[in-house]
Amino acid sequence: MSVVPGTEREKGPTMRLNWSPEDVVACWTLVDSDWKQVANKSGPTRLGFALTLKFFEQEGRFPEFTEEVPQAAVEYLADLVKVPPAEFTKYSFTGRTAEYHRKIRGFVQQRVRMRSG
Secondary structure (H helix, E strand, O other): OOOOOOOOOOOOOOOOOOOOHHHHHHHHOOOHHHHHHHOOOOHHHHHHHHHHHHHHHHHOOOOOOHHHOOHHHHHHHHHHHOOOHHHHHHOOOOHHHHHHHOOHHHHHHHHHHHHHO
């Protein structure tokens, strides 16, 4: 597994960085309810929110910095949401917007409850 150099996580394993094209599509594709969440966002916020959402689904936590998100996922989701991949570097993981985006936790938990109930 490849991890971000110099970022030993005390909380557990880090997100893998090498993904096959098939795995990217299987794990990072936005589903209908995801599109409803990104619909009112644009630019770096749209891409950052989409990546944060899918990252949270994979890891059960939020990314701490942009380099932690696999480049293959950034490029794939950037194409899906029609935002240039380079815009992701402008997304802030701190501040009001990032805190607001942390509502993802409730959104994902609600989706899990709906599937199992």
